[in-house]
Amino acid sequence: MLVLAHAGHWLAQLLYVAPVVIIVAWLGVQNLRDRRAGKQDNQKGAA
């Protein structure tokens, strides 16, 4: 209950972390894209 009662405070604190979360998510997406692109390049090279 105490945690919920202070939800406003903690949510406000989370706003600080939002840019980090966005950047990390973008990093993850970019990494996946790079891996896919790398695999496609390898397949083309093998063909």
Add this chain to the structure above:
Amino acid sequence: MRRVLFTGAATATAFALTAAPASAHGLVGRTDLPIPDWLFTWGATAVLVVSFVALAALWPSPKLQNHGWGPLPAGLSRVLTSRAVDVLCGATGVALLVLVVYAGYAGTNSITANFAPTFVYVGFWLGLVPASLLLGDVFRAFNPWRAIGRASGWLFSRISPSGPEPLVYPKRLGYWPAAVGLLAFGWLELVSTSGDQPRTVATATLVYSAVTLVAMTLYGVEQWTSRGEAFSVYFGLFARLSVFERRDGRLGLRPPLAGLPSWPVESGAVALLAAMVGIVSFDGLSAGKPFNDSVGPINTWLRDSLGLGAPDALTVIFAVGMVAATVVAGAFYVLGVAGARSVDRGHSTRELARSFVHTLVPIALAYVGAHYVSLLLLQGQAFGYLASDPLGNGSNIFGTADWTIDYAFIGAEAFWYVQVGLVVVGHVIALVLAHDRALVVFDGAKAAVRSQYWLLGVMVGYTTLALWLLAQAREG
């Protein structure tokens, strides 16, 4: 410097943490900003992302790795690097060292009225940071231990010309002694319950002097100064951001930022930079509400479960907190570097961590600048009265003993903007340095940019942490 007052009461909350005037980097009071604090974090992140994109587009080849250097006019260089100036600066450093010890033992016990605490924690620890940034490695000239070591060496060589050569500095030691020295200073400043007492400051100064002089005797003055002596390494790193550089005995100018990529990275370099960031981070964290809200329950638990007294429990909490902040700062960097490795598996994480570690220097500078700018500008004014009355015994040597500190000469809002500006600029510089190094380490500009996605994440993380800590300290 944190003054911890133990009230001695028997209840679980029988302690109080108060920032001494000389320690109050949170002197920046709460003020109503036009936008919420957290929005500054978003703005700073936007600046970093834009800088990252601009670097990727406009900085295709390394520019800082093999920098040029132009000498200053011969006359000026000759004067500044002359033996007379060297001796004068060294003697000044020794005189200040003696004054700190003397004032610490012979002066008043009042923290703010005694020269020793304010000089060590404000004039020396903070004041030399902007001095190094603007003027180069000034501490090298004023370093009292180097001056004593060199003078002793000169004297010894006159008495016994065939004396023993110093030992070879062990490679594995690298910067570890400097990292440990900084953590020890951080312990004195932030953990010790009496670290701001004049007598403690004087004793710590004597102990550090003894250790340093013994190490200099063993390994040679210059070897120990360049790697093992904590403050020489610390201020020397900031001096590498300045445009002044000494080459072959001549003073000259180099391009801005060009000094850092040539820093000789050795064992312990990552730990050293982690300590530089971690100590300041912990200082900010310990001034904030979340930390202070959790200290009480942890203190109670430590006393109940381990039987510690309240002051000892508090010391344990602060010591663990400072070390944990250092470990987290270092781990976060290594995590980013490990991510950058995914671009090119030909490099080990260790190798990359050493290649990019110099990029943490402007971040450490941003942390120090943002956290302590108010303390330096406000408490630094104390030297007005301390110069006339260093012992706090009522003397008035220069007629300035009645000077006071003007706490209102810069508004709280102005301080906040300066702090945010320092954090953002420091991290943008770090991005520039990382991008320039990546162009050398990785094959091709594309791989270099991809590797920097990860370091961008690290920079955004450090920026967010810095601004969050500052906001907590303001509200704490």
